[in-house]
Amino acid sequence: MTNSIYQQVEQQLFEPAGLNESKLDQVFSHLHGADLADLYFQSTRFESWMLEDSIIKNGTYSIDQGVGVRMIVGEQTGFAYSDEITFDALTSSAKAAAGISKAGQSASVKAWNAKEKQNINALYATDNPLAMMTEDEKVALLKLADKEARGASPYVQQVIANIAGVHEHILIADNDGNINVDIRPLVRMNITVIVEKDGKRESAGTGGGGRFGFDYFTQSDRIREYAQEAVRLALVNLDSVATPAGSQTVVLGPGWPGVLLHEAIGHGLEGDFNRKGTSAFSGRIGETVAAKGVTIVDDGTLENRRGSLSIDDEGTSTNCTTLIEDGVLKGYMQDKLNAKLMGEKSTGNGRRETYAHLPMPRMTNTYMLAGDKDPEEIIASVDNGLYAVNFAGGQVDITSGKFVFSTSEAYLIENGKVTRPVKGATLIGNGPDVLTKVSMVGNDLELDQGVGVCGKAGQSVPVGVGQPTLKIDGLTVGGTEAQS
Amino acid sequence: MNTDNNELIKTELELRELSEKVLKLAKKYGASDAELSINRGTGLNVETRGDIVDKLEYNRDQGLGLSIYMGQNTGSASTADLSEQAIDDTVRAACNIAKFTEEDKYAGLADADLMATDISDLDLYHPWDVSAEEAIDIAKSCEAAARNYDKRIINSDGASISTYSGLSLTANTHGFTAVVPSSRHSLSCSVIGQEPGDDGMQRDYWYSTSRINNELEDVVAVGEKAAHRTVQRLNAQQISTRQSAILYSPEVARSIIGHFTGAIAGGAQYRKSTFLLDSIDKKVFPDFIHLHEQPHIQQAFGSGYFDKEGVATRNRDIVVDGVIQNYIMGSYSARQLGLQTTANSGGTHNLTLDSTGQSFEELLKQLDTGFYITELIGSSVNGLTGDYSRGAAGFWVEKGEIQFPVEELTIAGNLIEMFKNIVAVGNDVDLRGGTRTGSILIEGMMIAGL
Numbered sequence: 001m002t003n004s005i006y007q008q009v010e011q012q013l014f015e016p017a018g019l020n021e022s023k024l025d026q027v028f029s030h031l032h033g034a035d036l037a038d039l040y041f042q043s044t045r046f047e048s049w050m051l052e053d054s055i056i057k058n059g060t061y062s063i064d065q066g067v068g069v070r071m072i073v074g075e076q077t078g079f080a081y082s083d084e085i086t087f088d089a090l091t092s093s094a095k096a097a098a099g100i101s102k103a104g105q106s107a108s109v110k111a112w113n114a115k116e117k118q119n120i121n122a123l124y125a126t127d128n129p130l131a132m133m134t135e136d137e138k139v140a141l142l143k144l145a146d147k148e149a150r151g152a153s154p155y156v157q158q159v160i161a162n163i164a165g166v167h168e169h170i171l172i173a174d175n176d177g178n179i180n181v182d183i184r185p186l187v188r189m190n191i192t193v194i195v196e197k198d199g200k201r202e203s204a205g206t207g208g209g210g211r212f213g214f215d216y217f218t219q220s221d222r223i224r225e226y227a228q229e230a231v232r233l234a235l236v237n238l239d240s241v242a243t244p245a246g247s248q249t250v251v252l253g254p255g256w257p258g259v260l261l262h263e264a265i266g267h268g269l270e271g272d273f274n275r276k277g278t279s280a281f282s283g284r285i286g287e288t289v290a291a292k293g294v295t296i297v298d299d300g301t302l303e304n305r306r307g308s309l310s311i312d313d314e315g316t317s318t319n320c321t322t323l324i325e326d327g328v329l330k331g332y333m334q335d336k337l338n339a340k341l342m343g344e345k346s347t348g349n350g351r352r353e354t355y356a357h358l359p360m361p362r363m364t365n366t367y368m369l370a371g372d373k374d375p376e377e378i379i380a381s382v383d384n385g386l387y388a389v390n391f392a393g394g395q396v397d398i399t400s401g402k403f404v405f406s407t408s409e410a411y412l413i414e415n416g417k418v419t420r421p422v423k424g425a426t427l428i429g430n431g432p433d434v435l436t437k438v439s440m441v442g443n444d445l446e447l448d449q450g451v452g453v454c455g456k457a458g459q460s461v462p463v464g465v466g467q468p469t470l471k472i473d474g475l476t477v478g479g480t481e482a483q484s
Numbered sequence: 485m486n487t488d489n490n491e492l493i494k495t496e497l498e499l500r501e502l503s504e505k506v507l508k509l510a511k512k513y514g515a516s517d518a519e520l521s522i523n524r525g526t527g528l529n530v531e532t533r534g535d536i537v538d539k540l541e542y543n544r545d546q547g548l549g550l551s552i553y554m555g556q557n558t559g560s561a562s563t564a565d566l567s568e569q570a571i572d573d574t575v576r577a578a579c580n581i582a583k584f585t586e587e588d589k590y591a592g593l594a595d596a597d598l599m600a601t602d603i604s605d606l607d608l609y610h611p612w613d614v615s616a617e618e619a620i621d622i623a624k625s626c627e628a629a630a631r632n633y634d635k636r637i638i639n640s641d642g643a644s645i646s647t648y649s650g651l652s653l654t655a656n657t658h659g660f661t662a663v664v665p666s667s668r669h670s671l672s673c674s675v676i677g678q679e680p681g682d683d684g685m686q687r688d689y690w691y692s693t694s695r696i697n698n699e700l701e702d703v704v705a706v707g708e709k710a711a712h713r714t715v716q717r718l719n720a721q722q723i724s725t726r727q728s729a730i731l732y733s734p735e736v737a738r739s740i741i742g743h744f745t746g747a748i749a750g751g752a753q754y755r756k757s758t759f760l761l762d763s764i765d766k767k768v769f770p771d772f773i774h775l776h777e778q779p780h781i782q783q784a785f786g787s788g789y790f791d792k793e794g795v796a797t798r799n800r801d802i803v804v805d806g807v808i809q810n811y812i813m814g815s816y817s818a819r820q821l822g823l824q825t826t827a828n829s830g831g832t833h834n835l836t837l838d839s840t841g842q843s844f845e846e847l848l849k850q851l852d853t854g855f856y857i858t859e860l861i862g863s864s865v866n867g868l869t870g871d872y873s874r875g876a877a878g879f880w881v882e883k884g885e886i887q888f889p890v891e892e893l894t895i896a897g898n899l900i901e902m903f904k905n906i907v908a909v910g911n912d913v914d915l916r917g918g919t920r921t922g923s924i925l926i927e928g929m930m931i932a933g934l
Contacts, residue, residue: 478894
């Protein structure tokens with residue numbers, strides 16, 4: 001089985017170009033003096049379909065392949081890539097990347113140990129998700145989404161539905177002679193609806209996905225659930241009132257609100273910022289940065305999840321890395337370069353958008369473990385506050401530690417009860433101390449639905465988040481209404 | 485220089501041949517019409533930090549994007565691999581997709597009589613023949629200027645030089661084909677400051693960008709500006725929740741125009757997903773607001789004689805005396821709305837918001853007491869209702885003078901009201917992007933903090 005992954009990848013990436021291990025030796029001979037050098041071969045097939053006005057309006061298919069050549073000397077990285085996989089292109093990319101090193105000592109590649117190395121623990125099937133359904137079946141998914149959404153409420157005016165799938169073949173060869181391969185499926189579906197009632201309009205979207213085939217969407221009424229959820233959310237927002245402005249107690253629902261963790265602490269614990277000392281968390285391992293009972297992990301090993309990888313983009317197996325344990329900062333997320341410079345080991349968080357980008361430490365699935373409180377009890381404990389259950393996204397300044405995330409479904413809590421929905425608002429806080437204000441942790445850990453995208457330094461990668469219901473005593477809410 | 489020109493001419497010929505081949509293939513595989521874009525370019529990106537070259541990256545990009553029509557059915561495909569086999573696969577894929585999409589009466593190329601015929605040189609192509617060593621030296625001296633500016637600059641995210649030049653081709657089966665060479669260079673620096681004895685750090689940056697490398701801002705000035713901006717932010721405080729006027733610096737004021745252009749985009753109009761629905765001839769700004777598009781400015785980033793569909797661009801007014809003149813749309817949205825394309829398929833071409841004449845200092849005086857914003861973070865902007873809420877940092881101003889830096893605040897309002905409540909547009913225009921505006925002063929916002 002594992003052999004067949006290797007053969008499939010080799011067939012896809014090496015055979016058309018006539019590449020083999022002795023040709024790789026010749027390429028690496030240009031990368032003399034590297035502390036680390038690697039070649040990242042990738043081929044990607046992408047397909048998407050879009051429905052609007054109840055018709056299948058467009059579809060797109062794309063082919064992308066290439067190879068990135070990286071050479072690291074000390075803290076310095078040289079990089080070049082080619083969108084042709086040929087021996088000549090590899091050679092000229094290697095020569096360009098080697099421009100980082102002026103003093104060339106000889107460093108030869110050891111024996112290639114590809115065959116043993118690719119004994120990876122595969123977290124997803126390797127079948128092509130794009131080929132598992134016919135085009136008629138794929139567009140039928142969108143037709144169903146349209147029908148379910150329009151059927152859910154007479155107020156639905158517009159439905160926009162998308163599906164997209166990716167099939168990637170990856171091979172990473174490094175100067176230690178390791179060859180690692182992976183075949184990665186990834187699909188997602190998004191449904192956006194616009195509702196109109198009494199002259200007021202609102203829109204909302206939902207979706208889901210992960211590392212499997214499009215058939216995921218045909219299982220257990222999934223599309224109906226997405227469609228009904230999008231319509232419910234839009235109708236809730238039709239009735240929303242102004243959000244109170246200022247610092248207040250905030251209860252976050254389970255699942256997607258975990259974007260809080262991604263922004264507030266996740267980015268700040270990426271190895272590159274900490275190696276450079278530019279993060280608000282730099283040099284703080286062992287310090288208390290969250291309330292007791294708060295444990296947060298980054299886990300790339302969850303089967304079939306959008307943020308998971310069998311191996312990262314440097315060939316390291318992914319891990320479940322504890323970032324914060326019972327309130328204490330435990331560790332950073334590392335790629336090879338930053339781990340080495342900090343005297344640590346890669347945690348399997350070296351990721352890159354494509355062969356044309358350099359890897360850096362990135363999150364996979366970041367979530368907080370469950371506590372012991374009943375979510376009802378948490379809400380009942382709040383006199384006046386905000387209950388935020390859906391979020392649109394967030395951002396962080398890792399140096400000052402200030403982060404934001406924006407609600408897409410939130411309600412007032414009045415006298416221990418969830419009451420009126422409020423308009424979308426941005427919440428702002430300080431990463432290193434927001435989790436010290438966590439006063440209750442629910443027993444209802446959930447992960448998100450599988451549509452998350454994280455952007456860093458111009459590179460986007462798929463990620464996941466999750467958390468149980470959380471109570472935070474004091475977060476600034478960007479509303480318009482002065483609090484009484 | 486001569487060899488460069490020969491190389492350019494050769495690449496242009498290659499792209500034209502490729503384009504012709506792709507359009508022919510599309511017809512062969514059953515397309516009634518097709519449109520495409522092809523780009524090819526090279527670049528160098530150098531990032532230095534301290535004495536070290538953090539990254540030395542060579543970029544070489546190419547790609548083909550194709551849309552085909554079979555009657556009223558559409559299919560799209562793209563590829564970065566321009567080999568014969570990949571091109572054939574790509575065209576087949578687009579044609580195959582069109583067999584499964586449905587008839588859309590609004591689909592198709594823009595009208596043939598709208599195609600641009602006068603395509604003059606806009607002087608957008610000035611490749612920079614800089615070696616890696618030279619680029620490294622420039623980045624190092626930029627960062628050194630920032631580090632030496634103030635002893636409170638304690639760390640750095642580094643300085644970078646990037647340069648890119650290439651060709652882009654646009655073509656369709658009306659017989660329209662055009663190739664435009666262009667270049668873009670930039671220099672940027674980002675440094676970190678800390679007050680002695682304080683735990684908190686602040687970071688800020690500055691950058692300069694131009695199509696012509698000689699017109700980049702002085703290397704030392706870029707570094708010093710980055711350092712100055714960082715040092716100014718030290719000891720930032722949170723303030724209490726209150727109503728206030730807000731002065732947006734030119735860098736962040738651009739986003740206000742972005743919210744407006746998003747709301748009058750053809751797609752938002754025909755989907756009825758905008759808070760400015762059916763707004764042609766409606767007054768949404770004060771009398772003094774004039775917004776116009778100037779596609780033919782020499783050397784500017786947003787310049788072009790045609791849009792993605794080949795439609796000729798022209799100077800036009802978008803807002804006159806606060807009144808919306810027309811939307812921003814390509815031919816698809818225009819047909820949905822029963823209107824004519826405004827040559828904005830792919831975006832706008834140099835938008836300018838005219839100043840009301842005040843300098844930055846005069847605007848501070850006019851603000852008197854309030855929040856001067858230099859950074860926005862995160863975004864909660866509802867396109868259907870105009871509800872607006874964002875994270876912000878900047879300075880607290882009293883009696884027309886900056887008092888102290890502020891952070892960890894949010895600002896909120898509704899864009900419909902915010903547009904009406906604009907009281908001034910400064911003459912301190914930021915020319916670094918496709919949208920040109922000075923500082924914008926808006927009254928009646930809610931600030932949330934402590």
